[in-house]
Amino acid sequence: MNAYLLSLCYGTFVLLLVAAAVADTVSFTIPNAIPAALILLFPVAAAFSPGPADWTGRLGAAALVFAAGLLAFRLKLFGGGDVKLWSAAALWAGLDLLVAQVILTAALGGLLALLLLIARESAGRVAKLKGSPEHAPSCPRILTAGAPVPYGIAIALSSILLSQRPGFLP
Numbered sequence: 001m002n003a004y005l006l007s008l009c010y011g012t013f014v015l016l017l018v019a020a021a022v023a024d025t026v027s028f029t030i031p032n033a034i035p036a037a038l039i040l041l042f043p044v045a046a047a048f049s050p051g052p053a054d055w056t057g058r059l060g061a062a063a064l065v066f067a068a069g070l071l072a073f074r075l076k077l078f079g080g081g082d083v084k085l086w087s088a089a090a091l092w093a094g095l096d097l098l099v100a101q102v103i104l105t106a107a108l109g110g111l112l113a114l115l116l117l118i119a120r121e122s123a124g125r126v127a128k129l130k131g132s133p134e135h136a137p138s139c140p141r142i143l144t145a146g147a148p149v150p151y152g153i154a155i156a157l158s159s160i161l162l163s164q165r166p167g168f169l170p
Contacts, residue, residue: 002048009045010169013038013092017156020085024152025142030081038088046170053170057095064098065090082151089159096167101158109154120145 020034046053069083086105093101123143141147162168 002050006045006048006169009041009048010163012041013045013163014160016041017089017159020081021150021153021156024081024150028079028141028148028150030079030085030152032081032084035081035084035088038085039091042091042170049170054094054096058091058170061093061095061098062087062091064095078151079148082155085152086155089155092159092170093162093168097162097165100165101162104158104162105154108158109149109151112151112154113149116142116149119143120147 016034016038020030023034024030042058046055066083066087069078069086072078073080073083090098090101120143123139124145127139142150
């Protein structure tokens with residue numbers, strides 16, 4: 001029964017991360033309810049986990065990411081939703097997997113930025129060929145030149161990929 005409930009928690013974890021990535025892609029915002037739900041879901045998953053959760057390491061990882069995220073937010077490198085989402089995901093990763101999460105998220109975020117740069121340049125060229133302005137209504141906002149990078153996609157994807165490693169789930 002506990003394994004079933006833990007699997008249900010994991011499925012909810014993945015769905016919440018996918019919802020965050022989709023919301024960030026569409027609106028460049030991550031609703032506060034998503035990181036909050038991830039944080040509230042963690043103790044539930046820990047209760048159904050076969051072993052004890054390392055609460056100190058988990059909370060430490062979340063606090064480290066939140067502190068670094070506040071600095072990145074202050075420097076306008078991250079949005080507030082990104083900071084909250086990554087902090088919630090770091091709670092699940094813990095200190096043991098935090099370095100891997102940071103490296104993977106940075107790599108995926110860089111790849112995402114590069115792909116968006118290419119896609120936005122291509123969309124701008126197509127718009128000019130058609131004689132329409134670059135901010136044409138037919139062009140999705142994510143492909144608009146100068147639009148932010150929805151970093152929630154990289155955070156969600158790295159967390160889902162890392163969740164397959166032992167020690168990620170409580």
